[in-house]
Amino acid sequence: MTLLSIQNLSKSFGALKALDDVSFEVKEGSIHGIIGPNGSGKTTMFNCITGLLKPESGRVIFDSRDITDLKPFEISNLGVRRTFQSGKLVSSLTVLENVMTGVFEFSGRDYIDTFLRLPFKRVKRESEIRDMAMETLRMIGMEKDADRWASDLVWAERQFVQIARAIISNPKVLLLDEPNSGMGAKETEMIEEIISRVRESGVTVVVISHDVKMLMGLSDRVTVLNFGKKIAEGTPSEIQRDERVLEAYLGKE
Numbered sequence: 001m002t003l004l005s006i007q008n009l010s011k012s013f014g015a016l017k018a019l020d021d022v023s024f025e026v027k028e029g030s031i032h033g034i035i036g037p038n039g040s041g042k043t044t045m046f047n048c049i050t051g052l053l054k055p056e057s058g059r060v061i062f063d064s065r066d067i068t069d070l071k072p073f074e075i076s077n078l079g080v081r082r083t084f085q086s087g088k089l090v091s092s093l094t095v096l097e098n099v100m101t102g103v104f105e106f107s108g109r110d111y112i113d114t115f116l117r118l119p120f121k122r123v124k125r126e127s128e129i130r131d132m133a134m135e136t137l138r139m140i141g142m143e144k145d146a147d148r149w150a151s152d153l154v155w156a157e158r159q160f161v162q163i164a165r166a167i168i169s170n171p172k173v174l175l176l177d178e179p180n181s182g183m184g185a186k187e188t189e190m191i192e193e194i195i196s197r198v199r200e201s202g203v204t205v206v207v208i209s210h211d212v213k214m215l216m217g218l219s220d221r222v223t224v225l226n227f228g229k230k231i232a233e234g235t236p237s238e239i240q241r242d243e244r245v246l247e248a249y250l251g252k253e
Contacts, residue, residue, distance in 0.1 A: 004049070
């Protein structure tokens with residue numbers, strides 16, 4: 001079953017065509033890789049999917065619903081969560097508190113109770129979220145770091161915490177933007193393990209990465225972008241044999 005469908009998406013910044021009539025589908029329960037050189041439109045694609053940018057044309061269909069014109073928080077509440085290449089965390093909060101911020105409630109009884117400052121409800125809900133955050137940290141192997149300040153984390157740890165913050169609310173799809181950027185082999189292995197665990201938990205994963213080896217080992221299907229256009233799509237083995245991909249990105253022998 002298709003969970004996420006990108007249909008003829010186009011986005012320009014002045015004369016630069018960042019996305020040019022791009023279409024692809026992500027199957028539920030899969031790991032879908034997206035590769036391409038710098039400037040090929042990968043992050044722009046994520047920004048359009050999550051509502052941070054509005055495309056000039058095309059549609060984004062998620063779980064059979066058109067989400068193209070929704071606000072970012074509305075898309076997030078439907079079950080689309082993401083990380084950022086820049087490793088965004090709140091430095092003045094602990095690791096645990098950063099993960100807890102991944103729980104958003106914009107409506108319903110809990111929101112009203114918090115607004116009215118009903119102590120029992122507020123404390124009970126905070127305790128529930130804290131437990132959820134600790135369980136998520138266990139999933140990524142950082143439960144012992146819960147009380148560390150985010151400002152003290154090294155780059156790889158910041159990326160791990162970003163993933164935990166994104167998955168605490170059990171999203172349907174997780175979008176990872178260069179999750180192992182700037183990491184060594186050991187940290188990349190840890191990222192691979194975390195992504196596999198996330199998929200095993202029932203979350204569909206879409207991964208942007210320059211690490212071709214990692215994506216080819218993880219992904220069920222790969223989409224290749226170049227200069228804003230989709231130039232290839234297929235299984236990892238098909239992509240590695242595709243002449244257009246070899247010329248544009250993987251490098252021809």
